[in-house]
Amino acid sequence: MTPADRVTQTLARYLVNARADNLPQAVRDHAVRTFVNWMGCAVGASRHEAVEIAIAALAPFGGPAQATVLGRAVKVDVLSAALFNGISSHVFDFDDTHLKTVIHPAGPVASAILALAEYRPVSGKEFIHALALGIETECRIGNAVYPDHYDIGWHITGTAGVFGAAAAAGKLLGLDEQQMTWALGLAATQPVGLREMFGTMTKSFHPGRAAQNGLLSALLAARGYTSSEQGIEAKRGWANVMSTHRNYAEITEGLGERHESLLNSYKPFACGIVIHPAIDGCIQLRNEHALEAGAIASVLLKVHPLVLELTGKRTPQTGLDGKFSVYHSAAVAIIDGRAGEYQYSDAAVHDTATVQLRDKVTAEIDPTMPADAVHITITLTSGERLEKHVEHAIGSIERPMTHADLTAKFTDLVEPILGGEHAARLLEAGWKMESIDNIATLADLARPVEKT
Amino acid sequence: MTPADRVTQTLARYLVNARADNLPQAVRDHAVRTFVNWMGCAVGASRHEAVEIAIAALAPFGGPAQATVLGRAVKVDVLSAALFNGISSHVFDFDDTHLKTVIHPAGPVASAILALAEYRPVSGKEFIHALALGIETECRIGNAVYPDHYDIGWHITGTAGVFGAAAAAGKLLGLDEQQMTWALGLAATQPVGLREMFGTMTKSFHPGRAAQNGLLSALLAARGYTSSEQGIEAKRGWANVMSTHRNYAEITEGLGERHESLLNSYKPFACGIVIHPAIDGCIQLRNEHALEAGAIASVLLKVHPLVLELTGKRTPQTGLDGKFSVYHSAAVAIIDGRAGEYQYSDAAVHDTATVQLRDKVTAEIDPTMPADAVHITITLTSGERLEKHVEHAIGSIERPMTHADLTAKFTDLVEPILGGEHAARLLEAGWKMESIDNIATLADLARPVEKT
Structure with missing residues (x-):
């Protein structure tokens, strides 16, 4: 066999031997x-309709109360928890992004292994290791086929994510090399997700089902359920069947040395990434000048062409519409200083002050503007002009969210579900998760006291 | 929208309105x-290692005892039963085949809806209707993309089968047109199966997981989980992403008039279809001449070229090897008059009389021989020559298995698991299933009395 014939095996060996x-x-x-x-993200969206429907639809068939649906009081079986947490963590489109492949890495991996860890105790240290290995696995496999695989129409978070879930769950289950190879083979045969599903609840189903499929793969392989040993690279394996282009070196080279997870990024705002520069700049101007909406005569945004193509809705009617309106987004950024889920509620898009300011916002395409940049000019009723040029939006690799930014985002999402004090305790435990003896205590903290 | 934009909707409407x-x-x-x-097939393989492993691996996470794993005493939840029955019904490679697409139609569909019917009572008549609709759905979708989709490397039984399961389960759940469209969308986003997995337990996982994915799709859609309304035909939908060729008329034209399920066929022998003509002819010669192995000097088979390419093993060492030996297959056909699972056991390939006769069998390629034909010459020790030309092997569309053939096959498979009298009762109920008030009584009959 040549190296190109041993992609799955090489990856499996690395995963098994990593310490x-x-x-x-x-x-x-x-x-x-x-x-x-x-x-x-998962706690914040735990009452979303997609989560409610999935839980209700599958409740009659679920197993023992083993694992937490984050933000909800009632436990479900491990495999069901993987599905539900994967759905809720993605349904706001607010989760992490590996920008090189547009994979949302945490959904498939964390959903699978947190549920598993509630059934099989594991330390924070080992859990973090498995999480990192899972993210590395899915992002490397994604790199090997991106962008062709994505361009064809696959939702890469689900199709590559299933490998991440299998790898991480397999690591926690202590699979040997043969079993890990089979687990990756079982994952290869269960890709989830067509991009056609974007705009429907099925998009968030993808990371959930990928988590579940990967976990199932590892559980079956652990018992000796046989599969291909070349699931990724075989002639009729995953990469050849699902992509027109493949670069296996992205998977097998520099394992343990080059870490794709360092390229993971976090969204500061609960909307598509193209309008993040505008929101970022508006918040900066607001804070620097203690801006009041009533003092503003006009807001002019010079933006990358994609901004108006994707988010040009002038008069959003629903919260979801608001996510596709750069005008609404700029208005809430100036008025509220943030753009979280609340700013994209149905109430928020009909708020009188927001609507008045929104109507003063105009946007012009600047073909020379990079995708993560914006130039903003705010003219006050006094005639004064304020300018802000954003080179790289907050949340990009170049300007990552700070610890404080992530704390504020977490608090915004979790407080409405768990209450302020409970949210703070969960966050504190989260930041210290590496020193937790049994990671299940973190899951325990993510359940409200009241039954829901 | 043009007709080509309404493939999923047209199919959903037909499924919902069919009576x-x-x-x-x-x-x-x-x-x-x-x-x-x-x-x-499912009862016969119910103790196969693949089934045992899957059940053991997933038992800790399973739900209430709702549905039967055919041939086993302990019930499992509905979704798990769909998976396990799908595995067991395919693991002998002895199930039905839609020859136009090489889809094995029953696995995904029957596994999904028998499990569902044990939870939601349904008459035999309505059950058969749903089964027929599911088979029609998967075979038509298969037709639309075959052979390109299969040639790329997809195991079409899993990738098209998921639609069959969703359609049949959706019919029994009483989905309306909107819900059925979503169920087909959820199915589209969950294809299962790479051909690379052939030769491993994962091959039989495909119809099982397809059954489960399709059933899950219908259950979610029934509660209002939204999905694409053009899951099959959209630019980034199933057919465009998963095949280089598409013919949507195969899906949408003649619904209710042309029935693909009439083209379904059944295997008389527990091995690859290419050696069926040889087995068929040997059994005929045996029965017509009351042949004894000891009286035979030589057996000469003139065969289609694929026979030696796929089944040319001279000295099989395991039962599974025996399935890839036309020599072993001819020998057991002459000695036992059959080629069921027993004839492909480890014991059978080492049986002295079988080995002696096997060594007298030769096979010659005849490039003019059709794939479902064979010419056999048996020379006796007396010098007498017996000839048999098989034009179409038993089990082909042209020479379907009779009621008696299917009865014998069923009995061979089920007797070792349930015992003779119990097997006969199950078979009798099966033949009369259309008049059963609650199809769950059939599932009840498929469980042994002893706990296993």
């Missing part, structure tokens, strides 16, 4: 940030 | 044959 002690501090820190951000 | 009373008698009869054959 938590060898994981660099920077990777560990990033994994914690990823997990805290993921928890916030 | 059992309008199903032609020939289609109903074929559905019964399909179901009886499927039950036999």
